[in-house]
Amino acid sequence: MHNKNGDNMNLEPLYEVIYRGFFSLLTLFLITKLIGRRQVSELNFFDYIIGISIGNFAAEITINQDVEFYVGVVAILIYGIIAYLLSIITNKSILIRRLVMGSPIILVEEGKLLEANLKKTRLDVNELLESCRNSGYFSLDEIEYAILETNGKMSILPKAKYKPVTLKDMNIKTSNSGLVANVIIDSKIMKENLKNMHKNQKWLENELKIKGYQKLDNILLATLDNQEKLTVYERNSDNKGKMVLE
Secondary structure, eight states: OTTSSSSSSOHHHHHHHHHHHHHOOOOOHHHHHHHHHOOOGGHHHHHHHHHHHHHHHHHHHOOOOOOOHHHHHHHHHHHHHHHHHHHHHHHHHHHHHHHHHHHOOOEETEEEEEEHHHHTOOOOHHHHHHHHHHTOOOOGGGGGEEETTTOOOOEEOOGGGOOOTTTTTTTTOOOOOOOOEEEEEEEEEEEEHHTTTTTOOOHHHHHHHHTSSSSSSTTTEEETTTOOOOEEOOOSSSSSOOOOOO
C-alpha cells in the first residue's frame, strides 16, 4: 500500500494492533467468565475498581506497543484471579465481605432522616430525594425505611398506608404463570426451550396452525408459559404493535 507521496506504508503496526486487540478481548472474555456475570448496575465498589483496571490493561496492551503483550495479559490474569478468589472468600466470611464490599446503610429509619449516615455516604438530601422519586416516592412522608445498598441502589420500604394493594389483600385467587420461554425468535424455533417446557416442534406447529400460522416467516417472537399459553408477536413494517393471544 502507498501513501500520498507514493511511498510504501508500513502496515506492521496495524497488524500488531489487530493481533493485540483480538487476544486482549479474548483474555477479557475468559476472565469475565471466570469472575461471573454481573450487570454494571449491580457492581459493588471493589468490582468497579477491578473492572476499570482490567479494561485499562486491555486498552494499554492493544495500543501501546512498547508494552510487552504477555506482561499485559499477566496483569489482567492477576486482577481477574484476585477478584475470583475474593468472591469465594467473601461468600464464606461475613467479616471480609463487609470489609471489601461494605454494608448497607440506613438513611431513613421509621420515617426520620439519619443525617450522620447521609454524611457517611457523602449523599446530600437532594440526591436522596432523587433516588426516592426514581423509586416512585415523591415525599419522604411515605417512606418508613430507605437503605443504601452496597451496589449504590436504594431499597425503600413504604409506610403501611402507602404500600401497594396486592391480590392477596383483595382476596383474589390467581394462578402462577411461572417462567415464560421464548420458543420462536426471529422466525426460528428454539428447540431447547421447547424441550424445557416439555413440548416438541410438532406440538408447536400444530398450535400455530390453530392460530392461523402456516409458516414461521411472519413470526418475530413467540413465548410459552407453564399454563400452555402461547403468545405470538408478528413481524410488522408499520411499527404498530400487534400480538395474538391464545
